[in-house]
Amino acid sequence: MHDDEYGRDNRRLIGLITLVVVLSLIGGVGYGAYSFLNEDDPSSTASAKPSGSATGTPLEQTPRNAARRFLEEWAAGNWKGAGGLTDDATRASDALVSFNEGLHITRRALTVGQPGPELPGGGGVPVPFEARMTVGSAGEWSYAGALLVAKGKAGAQLTEGYLVTWAPSVLHPELAADTRLKLTPNQGGADGSVLRAKDGTELSVTEHPALREIQAGLLSKAKPGEAAKDGGVITLVSAGTGAPVKEIATIGEVQTAAPEDGGIRTTLDADLQTAAERAIKGESRTSALAAVRISTGEIVAVANNPAGGFNTAFQGKTQPGSTFKIVTAATLLDKGAVRLDDKVGCPESANAGGMTFTNSEGRSFPDGTFKLAFAQSCNTTMANLQAKLGGGDLSTFAHDYFGIGGDWKTGIVSFDGRVPSASTDTMKAADMIGQGEVQMNPLTMASVVATAKSGTFRQPHLAPDQAGLWRAPRTLSPTVSGQLRTLMKAVVTEGTARGALAGLSGDVGAKTGTAEVGGGKPNNGWMVAYRGDIAVAVWVEGGITGGQSAGPIVKSFLGAAG
Incomplete structure (x- = not known):
């Protein structure tokens, strides 16, 4: 049974909203859209971005301006906009995302050069460029590249003009279809x-x-x-x-x-590290695990699958699905907007800002309490409660109490989560169920679990004597922290994690999650949990549901944490 996906009727629309938001945010902070202006080329003026173009807007009519616009969008981190200026928008956009994430690029500066002569037979005009990248924590990397620009048609959005001819070598001259770059x-x-x-x-x-x-x-x-x-x-x-x-x-x-x-x-625990690697090794899909000691914030285990791939556990930027309802519940409870035994109901559908939210497989509990709705991961309950929160309440609470978006010093490069203010009721409801604009990774979600259980944010870190640990401005009240423990235990005893974590003894709580990713791709599976003094979060790409994909990994790991 799916634990918390959007209903089938509104999957496609929400997925499209989510995809646009994610594509606009992936890749960290860029240098911005460089002008690339050249005083010797009066026609080299800034043009409207393709992402905002209306039907019939012309493409650039000179090869250099076409190259300049593509490089502007690339430098700004607008993968979709850059892809739209090529003759293969989808592959170009996907390749830009992979290039940036694979090398952990945080800044880009791209400078256009003067076009060369047109190739024989109308083969296009080569346009050189200079690239300067900040590559993770390694430093600055510069190289020379070249684009091939030719006349083409962009379809319904843009009329005839010059487009960048797409090939992997556009990003770096050594790249081909069967290779990639690794830092x-x-x-x-x-x-x-x-x-x-x-x-x-x-x-x-x-x-x-x-x-x-x-x-x-x-x-x-x-x-x-x-x-x-x-x-x-x-x-x-x-x-x-x-x-x-x-x-x-x-x-x-x-x-x-x-x-x-x-x-x-x-701060790693040798036994738990071995357990983490053993648990995740059996998963064929890309996945990641992070675990922390609740009482100290010490990182006790980390594992990524494949082992030599991107460090998703620390640096991933993806939507956490309903696992984020831990933060949402804390915000609602702290504000007195709801109590555990309030009969808030879990209807088949709910409307927020003109958009309909539903529960998977048409589940509904008309007289359900907030505790039951949390345990059964009811999206509609949260959508109905969105009016209880202001647009910035969830963002502020996540930062001030759970440390999300703080300046963490984990010991290595990490992404510390993002929960922006919501500009509409629809986006607020989407954020409340871990979709919308919320971005997390296993480390930040393991920290959310640890904070929920103890009431105090303790910044995750890898060195026993780590300096400069970030401190959250506030701590959860004992009442709210106790209520969160009650909710997470209910997920295990009567909710969506009951089957996955059956047989684990002791003090155990959890939350499952299934995150929509859009683009026709299968949902990502999540599960976060605690047992005793250990909190863990597991993400499985394309895992469909958290209970089915992440659940076995969590159970295997926590079996060693008793």
């Missing part, structure tokens, strides 16, 4: 024996490949809490196997030796 930040000793668990146990990346990215990030520091040093290698690898093909660039000074003291002490 390897500062690495440690060749034997990989540089990480140690909190108790001193050696954590070799040979035995724990899931820790390779953690090792790389921690080794780029001289002392716990300091900012990462520059350095890393960009490698061309096989898109299918990840096997290295060619070294493309070396950034900064690459570290090649392990620390003289023989290792870096971390």
Whole structure:
């Protein structure tokens, strides 16, 4: 049974809203839309962005301006806008997202050059450009590229003019359809024996490949809490196997030796780290897990599948689905907008700002309490309660009590969550069920669980003596924290996690989630939970439902946390 998806009737519309929001936000902070103006080219003036164009708007009528507009959108992080200026909008947009995320690019500066002569037979006009990227914590990377611009038609949105001819080499001259670029930040000793668990146990990346990215990030520091040093290698690898093909660039000074003291002490728990890797290894889909110690904020385990891929657990930016209802419930309870035993109902459908929200498989509990609605993950209940909150209430509460969007110092590069203010009732309702504009990852959601249970935000961190930990301005009241524990236990005893976590003894609470991603792609599966002093969050790409996909991983991991 699905635990919290949108109803089938409104999936497509919500998915489209979500996709537009996500595509406009992925990729961190850009340099902005550079003007690329050239005093020797009077025609090189800024043009309207394609994302706002009306039917019949002309494309650029010179190759250089067509290239300039594409580079502007790329620099600004507008993947959809840039893709729309090519002859293959969908592939171009998807490739831009992958390029940016794969290299962890946080800033882009792209400068257009002077076009060359047109190729024979109307083959297009080559336009060179210079790229300058900030690549994760490694530093600055510069390279020269070239676009091929030719006359074409963009369809209903834009009339005939010049378009960038799409090919993977548009992004970098070495790229092809069967390759991708990968960033390897500062690495440690060749034997990989540089990480140690909190108790001193050696954590070799040979035995724990899931820790390779953690090792790389921690080794780029001289002392716990300091900012990462520059350095890393960009490698061309096989898109299918990840096997290295060619070294493309070396950034900064690459570290090649392990620390003289023989290792870096971390907050990781050796047994829980092993349990995390074992639990996630059996999942064939891309997935991630993060776990923290509730009483301290110490990160005790992290795992990504595939192990050598993107560190989704720390750096992912994706919608958490109904797992975010923990924060929503806390906000409503704190404001006195609802009580656990209030009969708020869980109707088949509800309207918010002109949009209809439904529950999966037509579920409804007309006389259901708020506790039951939370346990059964009723979207319609939250949609009906959206009027109880102002547009900025959820955003402010998430930041002030749960630390979301704070300046975290985890020990390596991380994304600390995003919950913006809602501009409409529809978006407010979508945000309340973990869709809309909310962006999280397993680490931030594990922290949400820890905060809910203890009442106090303790910033997740990897070093035992980590400096500069961010502190949330406020703590949850004992009443609200106790109510959240009651709600999360109900999810296990009578709600959507009952089957998945059956048999786990002790103090256990959870919340399931299924996140719409749009574009016809299958939903992502989520589950967050606690057992005793350990909080964990698991995300499975294309997992459909949280209980079915993330649930077994959570149960396997928490089985070792008793």
